[in-house]
Amino acid sequence: MKGKFITVEGTEGVGKSTNMAFIEEWIKSTGKELIITREPGGTELGEKLRDLLLDAKEQSMCDDTELLLMFAARAQHLHEVILPALKAGKWVLCDRFTDATYAYQGGGRGIEMERIAQLEQWVQADLRPDMTLILDLPVDIGLERAGKRSSPDRFELEKHDFFNKVRDTYLARAKAQPHRYQVIDASPAINQVQQSIQSVLESMV
Numbered sequence: 372m373k374g375k376f377i378t379v380e381g382t383e384g385v386g387k388s389t390n391m392a393f394i395e396e397w398i399k400s401t402g403k404e405l406i407i408t409r410e411p412g413g414t415e416l417g418e419k420l421r422d423l424l425l426d427a428k429e430q431s432m433c434d435d436t437e438l439l440l441m442f443a444a445r446a447q448h449l450h451e452v453i454l455p456a457l458k459a460g461k462w463v464l465c466d467r468f469t470d471a472t473y474a475y476q477g478g479g480r481g482i483e484m485e486r487i488a489q490l491e492q493w494v495q496a497d498l499r500p501d502m503t504l505i506l507d508l509p510v511d512i513g514l515e516r517a518g519k520r521s522s523p524d525r526f527e528l529e530k531h532d533f534f535n536k537v538r539d540t541y542l543a544r545a546k547a548q549p550h551r552y553q554v555i556d557a558s559p560a561i562n563q564v565q566q567s568i569q570s571v572l573e574s575m576v
């Protein structure tokens with residue numbers, strides 16, 4: 372049996388990384404074999420590309436380079452990690468995936484969605500996540516949460532307007548394909564957010 376592919380999305384500081392372990396434990400408790408991974412990254416080569424993409428000193432990177440590096444890392448990730456796991460019947464839980472490319476490089480940077488769709492088709496063929504959880508939070512609150520974490524990376528240096536476009540793109544994608552997305556209100560306390568996540572997971576297994 373083919374495993375399921377679940378991705379977690381949202382703007383900065385909504386709690387994606389915080390909730391990965393909770394989702395992992397919950398899925399494993401149902402007896403599924405699961406791997407967890409992240410984008411950009413997830414492979415040795417992909418993590419090097421991630422370092423470049425997030426490096427706040429890489430100010431000269433143009434938007435197309437950013438987009439292509441995202442898909443370069445993704446191609447490696449699919450080849451080395453995601454596809455072999457799914458073929459072996461494992462579930463895969465990924466912190467960000469191609470919806471983030473639509474949101475950040477499409478909505479945020481303004482690259483045409485059609486170009487992103489072409490790369491998506493080329494690199495992924497028919498593979499799309501079975502379920503995408505979008506943790507949703509007003510941009511200000513997320514940035515405030517993320518600000519307590521570490522010095523800002525290249526994306527975190529962007530302005531509120533950029534993140535509002537990112538958020539709007541996530542929400543528009545969820546609205547357009549409601550069967551593939553679940554939007555979770557990430558504003559309450561962590562245990563309440565996790566209750567909402569658990570209800571979604573219960574409907575999947």
Ligand SMILES: Nc1ncnc2c1ncn2[C@@H]1O[C@H](COP(=O)(O)OP(=O)(O)O)[C@@H](O)[C@H]1O
Pocket residue numbers: 381382383384385386387388389390516517519520557558559560561562564
């Ligand atoms: N529901 C929540 N309420 C308050 N703080 C939270 C909540 N969820 C996560 N946080 C905190 O917000 C910060 C950013 O969370 P993180 O998981 O790193 O976000 P992301 O991976 O989405 O950027 C962390 O310090 C985390 O502890």
Ligand SMILES: [Mg+2]
Pocket residue numbers: 387388389466
């Ligand atoms: Mg994170």
